[in-house]
Amino acid sequence: MLFDVGRLLHEEFLAVYRAAAADADGWEDAAVAVAHRVGSRLRSGKVPVAHVVVALRSTDRLLTEAMLDDGGDARALASAGTALAAELMSSFCVADDGLADAVLAGGAPDGAAAFYTVVSVRGALVDRVVNAFRRRGTVLRASSGHLLLPVSEGAALALCREVCAEIGGEVWLCVAERPAARVPLARREVDEIDALVSSLGRPPGVYRIDDMLFESALVETPEVRDELDRVVAPLLANPVLVETVLALLEADGNRAVAVRKLFIHRSTIDYRLWQIEELTGLSPVNPRDLAVLGTAIGMSRANAWG
Template identity: 80%
Template sequence: MLFDVGRLLHEEFLPVYRAAAADTDGWEEMAVSVAHRAGSRLASARISIAHMVMALRSTDRLLTEAMLDDGGDARALAAAGTALAAELMSAFCAGDDGLADAVLAGSAPDGAAAFYTVVSVRGALPNQVVSAFRDRGPVLLATSGHLLLPAAEAAALSLCLDVQEEFGGEVWFSVAERPVARMALARREVDEIDALVASLGRPPGVYRIDDVLLESAVMETPEARDELGKVLAPLLANPVLVETVLALLEADGNRAVAAKKLFIHRSTIDYRSWQIEQLTGLSPVNPRDLAVLGTAIGMGGER
Protein backbone atom coordinates (compact mmCIF):
# COMPACT_ATOMS: atom_id res chain seq x y z
CA MET A 1 0.00 0.00 0.00
CA LEU A 2 2.89 2.36 0.81
CA PHE A 3 4.34 1.83 -2.68
CA ASP A 4 1.01 2.70 -4.28
CA VAL A 5 0.70 5.88 -2.23
CA GLY A 6 4.24 6.88 -3.11
CA ARG A 7 3.63 6.30 -6.79
CA LEU A 8 0.42 8.34 -6.71
CA LEU A 9 2.15 11.26 -5.00
CA HIS A 10 5.13 11.09 -7.33
CA GLU A 11 2.94 11.19 -10.45
CA GLU A 12 0.74 13.97 -9.11
CA PHE A 13 3.48 16.15 -7.62
CA LEU A 14 6.13 15.87 -10.35
CA PRO A 15 4.62 18.60 -12.60
CA VAL A 16 4.40 20.96 -9.61
CA TYR A 17 8.05 20.45 -8.63
CA ARG A 18 9.11 20.95 -12.24
CA ALA A 19 7.08 24.17 -12.49
CA ALA A 20 8.45 25.46 -9.17
CA ALA A 21 12.04 24.58 -10.16
CA ALA A 22 11.60 26.57 -13.36
CA ASP A 23 9.78 29.39 -11.50
CA THR A 24 6.81 29.03 -13.85
CA ASP A 25 3.94 31.43 -13.20
CA GLY A 26 0.98 29.77 -11.50
CA TRP A 27 2.76 26.86 -9.87
CA GLU A 28 1.29 27.83 -6.48
CA GLU A 29 -2.28 27.46 -7.79
CA MET A 30 -1.28 24.19 -9.45
CA ALA A 31 0.07 22.94 -6.11
CA VAL A 32 -3.21 23.67 -4.32
CA SER A 33 -5.31 21.92 -6.96
CA VAL A 34 -3.03 18.87 -7.30
CA ALA A 35 -2.54 18.33 -3.57
CA HIS A 36 -6.22 18.73 -2.80
CA ARG A 37 -7.12 16.16 -5.45
CA ALA A 38 -4.50 13.71 -4.17
CA GLY A 39 -5.48 14.21 -0.53
CA SER A 40 -9.14 13.59 -1.28
CA ARG A 41 -8.29 10.38 -3.18
CA LEU A 42 -6.14 9.09 -0.35
CA ALA A 43 -8.83 9.90 2.22
CA SER A 44 -11.43 8.05 0.14
CA ALA A 45 -9.10 5.05 -0.11
CA ARG A 46 -8.83 4.92 3.70
CA ILE A 47 -5.04 5.19 3.65
CA SER A 48 -3.60 5.48 7.14
CA ILE A 49 -2.14 8.84 8.02
CA ALA A 50 1.15 7.18 8.99
CA HIS A 51 1.53 5.65 5.51
CA MET A 52 0.54 8.90 3.87
CA VAL A 53 3.07 10.97 5.85
CA MET A 54 5.88 8.51 5.14
CA ALA A 55 5.11 8.53 1.44
CA LEU A 56 4.86 12.34 1.44
CA ARG A 57 8.30 12.72 3.01
CA SER A 58 9.86 10.20 0.63
CA THR A 59 8.27 11.84 -2.40
CA ASP A 60 9.42 15.29 -1.35
CA ARG A 61 13.00 14.08 -0.85
CA LEU A 62 13.17 12.24 -4.19
CA LEU A 63 11.62 15.01 -6.26
CA THR A 64 13.63 17.76 -4.59
CA GLU A 65 16.90 15.91 -5.17
CA ALA A 66 15.99 15.25 -8.81
CA MET A 67 15.10 18.90 -9.45
CA LEU A 68 18.25 20.17 -7.70
CA ASP A 69 20.37 17.88 -9.90
CA ASP A 70 18.78 19.60 -12.90
CA GLY A 71 19.63 23.05 -11.54
CA GLY A 72 16.33 23.86 -9.86
CA ASP A 73 16.07 26.64 -7.27
CA ALA A 74 16.31 25.17 -3.77
CA ARG A 75 14.18 27.87 -2.14
CA ALA A 76 11.37 27.47 -4.69
CA LEU A 77 11.44 23.70 -4.30
CA ALA A 78 11.19 24.00 -0.52
CA ALA A 79 8.21 26.32 -0.93
CA ALA A 80 6.58 23.84 -3.30
CA GLY A 81 7.05 20.98 -0.86
CA THR A 82 5.58 23.01 1.98
CA ALA A 83 2.54 24.13 -0.05
CA LEU A 84 1.85 20.61 -1.31
CA ALA A 85 2.16 19.07 2.14
CA ALA A 86 -0.12 21.65 3.77
CA GLU A 87 -2.88 21.28 1.18
CA LEU A 88 -2.54 17.49 1.04
CA MET A 89 -2.92 17.19 4.80
CA SER A 90 -5.87 19.59 4.81
CA ALA A 91 -7.73 17.59 2.15
CA PHE A 92 -6.73 14.23 3.64
CA CYS A 93 -7.81 15.10 7.17
CA ALA A 94 -11.09 16.60 5.97
CA GLY A 95 -12.20 13.15 4.91
CA ASP A 96 -15.67 14.23 3.83
CA ASP A 97 -14.89 16.96 1.29
CA GLY A 98 -16.58 14.88 -1.40
CA LEU A 99 -19.82 15.55 0.44
CA ALA A 100 -19.51 19.26 -0.40
CA ASP A 101 -19.21 18.55 -4.11
CA ALA A 102 -22.21 16.22 -4.00
CA VAL A 103 -24.35 18.75 -2.14
CA LEU A 104 -23.41 21.60 -4.49
CA ALA A 105 -24.24 19.35 -7.44
CA GLY A 106 -27.82 19.17 -6.18
CA SER A 107 -27.93 15.84 -4.36
CA ALA A 108 -28.52 15.13 -0.68
CA PRO A 109 -26.24 12.18 0.15
CA ASP A 110 -26.09 10.44 3.49
CA GLY A 111 -24.39 12.68 6.01
CA ALA A 112 -25.70 15.93 4.51
CA ALA A 113 -27.23 18.50 6.83
CA ALA A 114 -30.74 19.87 6.27
CA PHE A 115 -29.38 23.25 5.14
CA TYR A 116 -26.04 24.99 4.65
CA THR A 117 -24.68 28.48 4.26
CA VAL A 118 -22.47 28.58 1.16
CA VAL A 119 -19.45 30.86 1.43
CA SER A 120 -17.18 32.14 -1.33
CA VAL A 121 -13.74 33.43 -0.38
CA ARG A 122 -11.52 36.00 -2.05
CA GLY A 123 -8.21 37.30 -0.72
CA ALA A 124 -6.99 34.06 0.88
CA LEU A 125 -6.53 30.45 -0.15
CA PRO A 126 -9.65 28.39 0.65
CA ASN A 127 -7.68 25.70 2.49
CA GLN A 128 -6.18 28.34 4.80
CA VAL A 129 -9.62 29.73 5.55
CA VAL A 130 -10.97 26.20 6.13
CA SER A 131 -8.35 25.66 8.82
CA ALA A 132 -9.53 28.82 10.57
CA PHE A 133 -13.17 27.74 10.34
CA ARG A 134 -12.40 24.25 11.63
CA ASP A 135 -11.05 25.80 14.81
CA ARG A 136 -14.58 27.09 15.31
CA GLY A 137 -16.73 24.22 14.09
CA PRO A 138 -17.55 21.95 11.14
CA VAL A 139 -17.01 23.15 7.57
CA LEU A 140 -16.84 21.43 4.17
CA LEU A 141 -14.61 22.50 1.28
CA ALA A 142 -15.70 21.82 -2.29
CA THR A 143 -13.21 21.38 -5.11
CA SER A 144 -14.63 24.59 -6.59
CA GLY A 145 -13.30 26.47 -3.55
CA HIS A 146 -16.74 27.11 -2.02
CA LEU A 147 -17.19 26.46 1.69
CA LEU A 148 -20.31 24.90 3.20
CA LEU A 149 -21.16 25.69 6.81
CA PRO A 150 -23.92 23.57 8.42
CA ALA A 151 -25.23 26.69 10.13
CA ALA A 152 -27.87 29.38 9.68
CA GLU A 153 -26.79 32.49 7.82
CA ALA A 154 -26.73 34.64 10.96
CA ALA A 155 -24.30 32.26 12.66
CA ALA A 156 -22.25 31.97 9.47
CA LEU A 157 -21.95 35.75 9.25
CA SER A 158 -20.53 35.87 12.76
CA LEU A 159 -18.04 33.11 11.96
CA CYS A 160 -16.94 34.86 8.77
CA LEU A 161 -16.36 38.11 10.67
CA ASP A 162 -14.21 36.25 13.21
CA VAL A 163 -12.16 34.58 10.50
CA GLN A 164 -11.78 37.84 8.59
CA GLU A 165 -10.37 39.47 11.70
CA GLU A 166 -7.97 36.56 12.15
CA PHE A 167 -6.68 37.15 8.61
CA GLY A 168 -6.11 40.83 9.25
CA GLY A 169 -9.28 41.94 7.51
CA GLU A 170 -8.05 41.57 3.91
CA VAL A 171 -10.60 38.89 2.93
CA TRP A 172 -13.93 39.11 1.11
CA PHE A 173 -16.69 36.65 2.03
CA SER A 174 -20.01 36.26 0.22
CA VAL A 175 -22.67 34.10 1.91
CA ALA A 176 -26.07 32.60 1.11
CA GLU A 177 -28.17 30.08 3.04
CA ARG A 178 -30.42 27.45 1.40
CA PRO A 179 -31.94 24.03 2.17
CA VAL A 180 -29.71 21.21 0.98
CA ALA A 181 -31.92 20.59 -2.07
CA ARG A 182 -31.29 24.15 -3.31
CA MET A 183 -27.55 24.44 -2.84
CA ALA A 184 -26.94 25.10 -6.53
CA LEU A 185 -28.93 28.34 -6.18
CA ALA A 186 -26.91 29.38 -3.15
CA ARG A 187 -23.68 28.75 -5.02
CA ARG A 188 -24.82 30.88 -7.94
CA GLU A 189 -25.94 33.62 -5.55
CA VAL A 190 -22.61 33.87 -3.72
CA ASP A 191 -20.74 33.97 -7.03
CA GLU A 192 -22.97 36.82 -8.22
CA ILE A 193 -22.54 38.69 -4.94
CA ASP A 194 -18.76 38.34 -5.11
CA ALA A 195 -18.66 39.50 -8.74
CA LEU A 196 -20.70 42.60 -7.87
CA VAL A 197 -18.62 43.37 -4.79
CA ALA A 198 -15.42 43.06 -6.84
CA SER A 199 -16.69 45.16 -9.74
CA LEU A 200 -17.84 47.93 -7.39
CA GLY A 201 -14.55 47.97 -5.51
CA ARG A 202 -16.20 47.31 -2.17
CA PRO A 203 -13.80 46.95 0.77
CA PRO A 204 -13.02 43.59 2.40
CA GLY A 205 -15.94 42.31 4.45
CA VAL A 206 -18.80 39.83 4.67
CA TYR A 207 -21.55 40.36 2.10
CA ARG A 208 -25.10 39.05 1.65
CA ILE A 209 -27.51 39.61 -1.23
CA ASP A 210 -29.21 42.35 0.83
CA ASP A 211 -25.96 44.35 0.65
CA VAL A 212 -26.10 44.48 -3.16
CA LEU A 213 -29.83 44.26 -3.86
CA LEU A 214 -29.89 47.45 -5.90
CA GLU A 215 -26.84 46.49 -7.94
CA SER A 216 -28.19 42.99 -8.53
CA ALA A 217 -31.53 44.31 -9.78
CA VAL A 218 -29.83 46.80 -12.06
CA MET A 219 -27.57 44.18 -13.62
CA GLU A 220 -30.59 42.04 -14.48
CA THR A 221 -32.76 44.85 -15.87
CA PRO A 222 -31.85 46.24 -19.33
CA GLU A 223 -33.98 49.34 -18.86
CA ALA A 224 -32.24 50.19 -15.61
CA ARG A 225 -28.83 49.60 -17.21
CA ASP A 226 -29.74 52.02 -20.00
CA GLU A 227 -30.77 54.66 -17.50
CA LEU A 228 -27.56 54.23 -15.57
CA GLY A 229 -25.66 54.58 -18.82
CA LYS A 230 -26.92 58.15 -19.03
CA VAL A 231 -25.57 58.77 -15.53
CA LEU A 232 -22.35 56.97 -16.36
CA ALA A 233 -21.01 59.04 -19.27
CA PRO A 234 -20.35 62.42 -17.60
CA LEU A 235 -19.16 60.79 -14.38
CA LEU A 236 -16.60 58.47 -15.99
CA ALA A 237 -15.25 61.37 -18.01
CA ASN A 238 -13.85 62.80 -14.77
CA PRO A 239 -11.40 60.36 -13.05
CA VAL A 240 -11.09 62.63 -10.00
CA LEU A 241 -14.82 62.44 -9.34
CA VAL A 242 -14.82 58.68 -9.91
CA GLU A 243 -12.04 58.39 -7.33
CA THR A 244 -14.10 60.48 -4.94
CA VAL A 245 -17.17 58.25 -5.29
CA LEU A 246 -15.08 55.13 -4.70
CA ALA A 247 -13.50 56.69 -1.61
CA LEU A 248 -16.92 57.59 -0.24
CA LEU A 249 -18.17 54.06 -0.89
CA GLU A 250 -15.20 52.58 0.94
CA ALA A 251 -15.80 54.99 3.81
CA ASP A 252 -19.51 54.08 3.96
CA GLY A 253 -20.40 57.66 3.03
CA ASN A 254 -18.31 59.26 5.77
CA ARG A 255 -16.88 62.37 4.09
CA ALA A 256 -14.24 62.99 6.76
CA VAL A 257 -12.87 59.46 6.37
CA ALA A 258 -12.98 59.71 2.57
CA ALA A 259 -11.15 63.06 2.64
CA LYS A 260 -8.43 61.55 4.81
CA LYS A 261 -8.10 58.60 2.44
CA LEU A 262 -7.72 60.96 -0.52
CA PHE A 263 -5.39 63.33 1.38
CA ILE A 264 -7.64 66.30 0.70
CA HIS A 265 -9.51 68.80 2.88
CA ARG A 266 -13.09 68.11 3.95
CA SER A 267 -14.24 71.20 2.04
CA THR A 268 -12.70 69.76 -1.14
CA ILE A 269 -14.72 66.59 -0.87
CA ASP A 270 -17.85 68.67 -0.24
CA TYR A 271 -17.12 70.64 -3.43
CA ARG A 272 -16.54 67.45 -5.42
CA SER A 273 -19.81 66.05 -4.08
CA TRP A 274 -21.56 69.17 -5.34
CA GLN A 275 -19.91 68.69 -8.76
CA ILE A 276 -21.06 65.07 -8.89
CA GLU A 277 -24.63 66.09 -8.11
CA GLN A 278 -24.53 68.78 -10.80
CA LEU A 279 -23.28 66.27 -13.40
CA THR A 280 -25.51 63.34 -12.56
CA GLY A 281 -28.44 64.61 -10.52
CA LEU A 282 -27.38 62.19 -7.78
CA SER A 283 -25.88 63.29 -4.47
CA PRO A 284 -23.11 61.11 -3.01
CA VAL A 285 -24.16 62.47 0.39
CA ASN A 286 -27.37 60.44 0.06
CA PRO A 287 -26.69 56.73 0.79
CA ARG A 288 -29.09 55.52 -1.91
CA ASP A 289 -27.68 57.90 -4.53
CA LEU A 290 -24.16 56.88 -3.55
CA ALA A 291 -25.07 53.22 -4.12
CA VAL A 292 -26.44 54.07 -7.56
CA LEU A 293 -23.26 55.99 -8.45
CA GLY A 294 -21.17 53.04 -7.32
CA THR A 295 -23.24 50.71 -9.46
CA ALA A 296 -22.76 52.99 -12.48
CA ILE A 297 -19.00 53.00 -11.98
CA GLY A 298 -18.96 49.23 -11.58
CA MET A 299 -20.87 48.81 -14.81
CA GLY A 300 -18.53 51.23 -16.55
CA GLY A 301 -15.54 49.11 -15.55
CA GLU A 302 -17.09 46.12 -17.32
CA ARG A 303 -17.68 47.92 -20.64
Protein backbone atom coordinates (compact mmCIF):
# COMPACT_ATOMS: atom_id res chain seq x y z
CA MET A 1 0.00 0.00 0.00
CA LEU A 2 1.47 3.36 -1.05
CA PHE A 3 1.01 6.56 0.93
CA ASP A 4 1.57 10.23 0.31
CA VAL A 5 2.34 10.64 4.02
CA GLY A 6 2.38 14.43 3.97
CA ARG A 7 -0.99 14.63 2.25
CA LEU A 8 -2.50 12.05 4.62
CA LEU A 9 -1.32 13.93 7.71
CA HIS A 10 -2.50 17.25 6.33
CA GLU A 11 -5.99 15.92 5.62
CA GLU A 12 -6.32 14.08 8.93
CA PHE A 13 -4.78 16.76 11.17
CA LEU A 14 -6.43 19.83 9.63
CA ALA A 15 -9.59 19.61 11.73
CA VAL A 16 -7.58 19.25 14.95
CA TYR A 17 -5.46 22.32 14.19
CA ARG A 18 -8.59 24.31 13.38
CA ALA A 19 -10.23 23.25 16.63
CA ALA A 20 -7.12 24.06 18.64
CA ALA A 21 -6.75 27.45 16.95
CA ALA A 22 -10.32 28.26 17.93
CA ASP A 23 -9.83 26.83 21.43
CA ALA A 24 -12.80 24.52 20.84
CA ASP A 25 -13.73 22.05 23.57
CA GLY A 26 -12.53 18.50 23.07
CA TRP A 27 -9.74 19.10 20.59
CA GLU A 28 -7.27 17.22 22.81
CA ASP A 29 -9.39 14.04 22.73
CA ALA A 30 -9.81 14.44 18.98
CA ALA A 31 -6.03 14.73 18.59
CA VAL A 32 -5.48 11.44 20.41
CA ALA A 33 -8.10 9.62 18.35
CA VAL A 34 -6.87 10.99 15.02
CA ALA A 35 -3.20 10.33 15.75
CA HIS A 36 -3.95 6.78 16.89
CA ARG A 37 -5.96 6.07 13.74
CA VAL A 38 -3.29 7.52 11.44
CA GLY A 39 -0.52 5.69 13.28
CA SER A 40 -2.27 2.37 12.82
CA ARG A 41 -2.75 3.05 9.13
CA LEU A 42 0.88 4.00 8.59
CA ARG A 43 2.11 0.94 10.48
CA SER A 44 -0.08 -1.39 8.46
CA GLY A 45 1.26 0.23 5.31
CA LYS A 46 4.85 -0.33 6.52
CA VAL A 47 5.74 3.31 5.99
CA PRO A 48 9.38 3.95 7.08
CA VAL A 49 9.66 5.84 10.33
CA ALA A 50 12.02 8.39 8.76
CA HIS A 51 9.32 9.34 6.22
CA VAL A 52 6.80 9.86 8.99
CA VAL A 53 9.16 12.15 10.92
CA VAL A 54 9.82 14.34 7.87
CA ALA A 55 6.12 14.52 7.03
CA LEU A 56 5.19 15.40 10.63
CA ARG A 57 7.55 18.37 10.72
CA SER A 58 6.41 19.64 7.33
CA THR A 59 2.72 19.23 8.15
CA ASP A 60 3.06 20.99 11.50
CA ARG A 61 4.82 23.93 9.87
CA LEU A 62 2.26 24.30 7.06
CA LEU A 63 -0.84 23.95 9.24
CA THR A 64 0.52 26.21 11.97
CA GLU A 65 1.38 28.94 9.48
CA ALA A 66 -2.07 28.67 7.89
CA MET A 67 -3.87 28.86 11.25
CA LEU A 68 -1.74 31.80 12.43
CA ASP A 69 -2.60 33.69 9.26
CA ASP A 70 -6.26 33.25 10.23
CA GLY A 71 -5.63 34.59 13.73
CA GLY A 72 -5.18 31.28 15.55
CA ASP A 73 -3.55 31.14 18.98
CA ALA A 74 0.14 30.24 18.66
CA ARG A 75 0.34 28.49 22.03
CA ALA A 76 -2.69 26.33 21.33
CA LEU A 77 -1.34 25.42 17.89
CA ALA A 78 2.00 24.41 19.39
CA SER A 79 0.17 22.22 21.90
CA ALA A 80 -1.82 20.60 19.11
CA GLY A 81 1.30 19.82 17.10
CA THR A 82 3.03 18.34 20.14
CA ALA A 83 0.00 16.23 21.12
CA LEU A 84 -0.48 14.85 17.61
CA ALA A 85 3.19 14.04 17.10
CA ALA A 86 3.60 12.43 20.53
CA GLU A 87 0.52 10.22 20.18
CA LEU A 88 1.28 9.28 16.58
CA MET A 89 4.89 8.33 17.24
CA SER A 90 4.03 6.59 20.51
CA SER A 91 1.63 4.24 18.73
CA PHE A 92 3.92 3.99 15.72
CA CYS A 93 6.97 3.04 17.77
CA VAL A 94 5.29 0.31 19.80
CA ALA A 95 5.36 -1.95 16.77
CA ASP A 96 9.00 -1.06 16.06
CA ASP A 97 10.64 -2.52 19.17
CA GLY A 98 11.47 -5.64 17.16
CA LEU A 99 12.86 -3.45 14.40
CA ALA A 100 15.30 -1.82 16.84
CA ASP A 101 16.56 -5.22 18.01
CA ALA A 102 16.90 -6.44 14.42
CA VAL A 103 18.89 -3.38 13.34
CA LEU A 104 21.14 -3.56 16.42
CA ALA A 105 21.82 -7.20 15.56
CA GLY A 106 23.09 -6.20 12.12
CA GLY A 107 19.98 -6.65 10.01
CA ALA A 108 18.26 -4.10 7.77
CA PRO A 109 14.63 -5.33 7.65
CA ASP A 110 11.75 -3.67 5.83
CA GLY A 111 10.87 -0.40 7.48
CA ALA A 112 14.44 0.40 8.54
CA ALA A 113 15.81 3.87 7.85
CA ALA A 114 18.97 4.34 5.79
CA PHE A 115 20.99 5.26 8.88
CA TYR A 116 20.57 5.61 12.63
CA THR A 117 22.18 7.37 15.53
CA VAL A 118 22.46 4.96 18.47
CA VAL A 119 22.05 6.46 21.95
CA SER A 120 23.04 4.83 25.23
CA VAL A 121 21.25 6.00 28.37
CA ARG A 122 22.58 6.09 31.92
CA GLY A 123 21.45 7.85 35.07
CA ALA A 124 17.76 8.26 34.24
CA LEU A 125 14.79 5.99 33.65
CA VAL A 126 14.82 4.95 30.00
CA ASP A 127 11.05 5.44 29.81
CA ARG A 128 11.45 9.13 30.69
CA VAL A 129 14.13 9.58 28.05
CA VAL A 130 12.07 7.73 25.41
CA ASN A 131 9.01 9.89 26.11
CA ALA A 132 11.11 13.05 25.86
CA PHE A 133 12.43 11.95 22.46
CA ARG A 134 8.96 10.99 21.23
CA ARG A 135 7.73 14.49 21.95
CA ARG A 136 10.38 15.66 19.49
CA GLY A 137 9.84 13.12 16.73
CA THR A 138 10.58 9.41 16.76
CA VAL A 139 12.74 6.96 18.62
CA LEU A 140 13.10 3.18 18.53
CA ARG A 141 13.83 1.37 21.78
CA ALA A 142 15.74 -1.89 21.80
CA SER A 143 15.42 -4.57 24.48
CA SER A 144 19.04 -3.78 25.47
CA GLY A 145 17.97 -0.26 26.46
CA HIS A 146 19.73 1.40 23.51
CA LEU A 147 17.74 3.96 21.53
CA LEU A 148 17.82 4.44 17.76
CA LEU A 149 17.10 7.82 16.18
CA PRO A 150 16.60 7.91 12.37
CA VAL A 151 18.50 11.22 12.14
CA SER A 152 22.09 12.33 11.60
CA GLU A 153 24.49 12.53 14.54
CA GLY A 154 24.42 16.32 14.37
CA ALA A 155 20.64 16.41 14.67
CA ALA A 156 20.74 13.72 17.37
CA LEU A 157 23.20 15.77 19.44
CA ALA A 158 20.82 18.71 19.44
CA LEU A 159 17.89 16.47 20.42
CA CYS A 160 19.91 14.80 23.17
CA ARG A 161 20.87 18.15 24.66
CA GLU A 162 17.22 19.21 24.65
CA VAL A 163 16.24 15.96 26.36
CA CYS A 164 18.96 16.35 29.00
CA ALA A 165 17.80 19.89 29.71
CA GLU A 166 14.17 18.76 29.99
CA ILE A 167 14.88 15.84 32.31
CA GLY A 168 17.46 17.63 34.41
CA GLY A 169 19.49 15.91 37.09
CA GLU A 170 22.05 13.28 36.28
CA VAL A 171 21.69 11.71 32.85
CA TRP A 172 24.43 10.63 30.46
CA LEU A 173 23.69 10.10 26.76
CA CYS A 174 26.36 8.77 24.37
CA VAL A 175 25.77 8.87 20.61
CA ALA A 176 27.20 7.39 17.42
CA GLU A 177 25.82 7.28 13.86
CA ARG A 178 26.14 4.51 11.25
CA PRO A 179 24.30 3.26 8.14
CA ALA A 180 21.59 0.75 9.05
CA ALA A 181 23.72 -2.30 8.16
CA ARG A 182 26.55 -1.09 10.44
CA VAL A 183 24.52 -0.09 13.47
CA PRO A 184 26.16 -2.82 15.64
CA LEU A 185 29.42 -0.85 15.33
CA ALA A 186 27.65 2.26 16.59
CA ARG A 187 26.29 0.28 19.55
CA ARG A 188 29.80 -0.90 20.41
CA GLU A 189 31.08 2.65 20.10
CA VAL A 190 28.49 4.19 22.44
CA ASP A 191 29.09 1.44 24.99
CA GLU A 192 32.83 2.16 24.90
CA ILE A 193 32.27 5.90 25.18
CA ASP A 194 29.92 5.39 28.12
CA ALA A 195 32.42 3.13 29.88
CA LEU A 196 35.12 5.79 29.52
CA VAL A 197 32.80 8.58 30.61
CA SER A 198 31.73 6.56 33.65
CA SER A 199 35.21 5.45 34.70
CA LEU A 200 36.60 8.98 34.31
CA GLY A 201 33.79 10.49 36.35
CA ARG A 202 32.73 12.88 33.59
CA PRO A 203 29.76 15.13 34.45
CA PRO A 204 26.24 14.46 33.12
CA GLY A 205 25.71 15.43 29.51
CA VAL A 206 25.92 14.27 25.91
CA TYR A 207 29.07 12.58 24.59
CA ARG A 208 30.38 11.28 21.27
CA ILE A 209 33.70 9.75 20.26
CA ASP A 210 35.15 13.15 19.29
CA ASP A 211 34.86 14.19 22.94
CA MET A 212 36.92 11.18 24.05
CA LEU A 213 39.48 10.67 21.25
CA PHE A 214 42.52 11.27 23.44
CA GLU A 215 41.33 8.99 26.23
CA SER A 216 40.25 6.31 23.75
CA ALA A 217 43.65 6.30 22.05
CA LEU A 218 45.42 5.88 25.37
CA VAL A 219 43.23 3.01 26.45
CA GLU A 220 43.63 1.11 23.17
CA THR A 221 47.46 1.10 23.18
CA PRO A 222 48.90 -1.72 25.37
CA GLU A 223 52.31 -0.06 25.84
CA VAL A 224 50.65 3.16 26.90
CA ARG A 225 48.34 1.32 29.29
CA ASP A 226 51.32 -0.34 30.98
CA GLU A 227 53.12 2.99 31.34
CA LEU A 228 50.00 4.64 32.73
CA ASP A 229 49.62 1.86 35.30
CA ARG A 230 53.19 2.52 36.44
CA VAL A 231 52.76 6.28 36.59
CA VAL A 232 49.45 6.27 38.42
CA ALA A 233 50.30 3.58 40.99
CA PRO A 234 51.62 6.03 43.66
CA LEU A 235 48.63 8.31 43.11
CA LEU A 236 46.11 5.50 43.61
CA ALA A 237 47.54 4.87 47.05
CA ASN A 238 46.23 8.30 48.10
CA PRO A 239 42.42 8.53 47.79
CA VAL A 240 42.45 12.24 48.65
CA LEU A 241 44.67 13.03 45.67
CA VAL A 242 42.54 10.85 43.39
CA GLU A 243 39.47 12.74 44.55
CA THR A 244 41.25 16.00 43.77
CA VAL A 245 42.09 14.93 40.21
CA LEU A 246 38.51 13.85 39.57
CA ALA A 247 37.12 17.10 40.99
CA LEU A 248 39.44 19.10 38.75
CA LEU A 249 38.38 17.04 35.74
CA GLU A 250 34.71 17.60 36.51
CA ALA A 251 35.46 21.33 36.79
CA ASP A 252 37.18 21.32 33.37
CA GLY A 253 40.46 22.28 35.02
CA ASN A 254 39.03 25.28 36.87
CA ARG A 255 40.65 25.26 40.31
CA ALA A 256 38.15 27.72 41.81
CA VAL A 257 35.26 25.42 40.86
CA ALA A 258 37.14 22.36 42.14
CA VAL A 259 37.78 24.08 45.47
CA ARG A 260 34.05 24.62 45.94
CA LYS A 261 33.30 21.01 45.02
CA LEU A 262 35.87 19.73 47.52
CA PHE A 263 35.04 22.25 50.28
CA ILE A 264 38.71 23.10 50.77
CA HIS A 265 40.87 26.23 50.75
CA ARG A 266 42.66 27.39 47.60
CA SER A 267 46.05 26.83 49.26
CA THR A 268 45.03 23.25 50.07
CA ILE A 269 44.30 22.36 46.46
CA ASP A 270 47.55 24.00 45.36
CA TYR A 271 49.46 21.79 47.80
CA ARG A 272 47.61 18.69 46.61
CA LEU A 273 48.36 19.52 42.97
CA TRP A 274 52.03 19.89 43.86
CA GLN A 275 51.93 16.47 45.53
CA ILE A 276 50.33 14.90 42.46
CA GLU A 277 53.04 16.29 40.20
CA GLU A 278 55.75 15.07 42.57
CA LEU A 279 54.29 11.56 42.59
CA THR A 280 53.53 11.18 38.91
CA GLY A 281 55.61 13.69 37.00
CA LEU A 282 52.38 15.01 35.47
CA SER A 283 51.02 18.48 36.22
CA PRO A 284 47.25 18.57 36.86
CA VAL A 285 47.19 22.24 35.85
CA ASN A 286 48.21 21.22 32.33
CA PRO A 287 45.07 20.15 30.41
CA ARG A 288 46.80 17.29 28.58
CA ASP A 289 48.47 15.97 31.76
CA LEU A 290 45.15 16.24 33.59
CA ALA A 291 43.49 14.17 30.85
CA VAL A 292 46.23 11.54 31.14
CA LEU A 293 45.79 11.35 34.92
CA GLY A 294 42.01 11.05 34.57
CA THR A 295 42.34 8.31 31.98
CA ALA A 296 44.81 6.39 34.14
CA ILE A 297 42.49 6.58 37.14
CA GLY A 298 39.55 5.48 34.98
CA MET A 299 41.51 2.53 33.60
CA SER A 300 42.54 1.40 37.07
CA ARG A 301 38.94 1.52 38.25
CA ALA A 302 37.70 -0.35 35.21
CA ASN A 303 40.31 -3.07 35.75
CA ALA A 304 39.43 -3.32 39.43
CA TRP A 305 35.70 -3.65 38.64
CA GLY A 306 36.32 -6.06 35.78
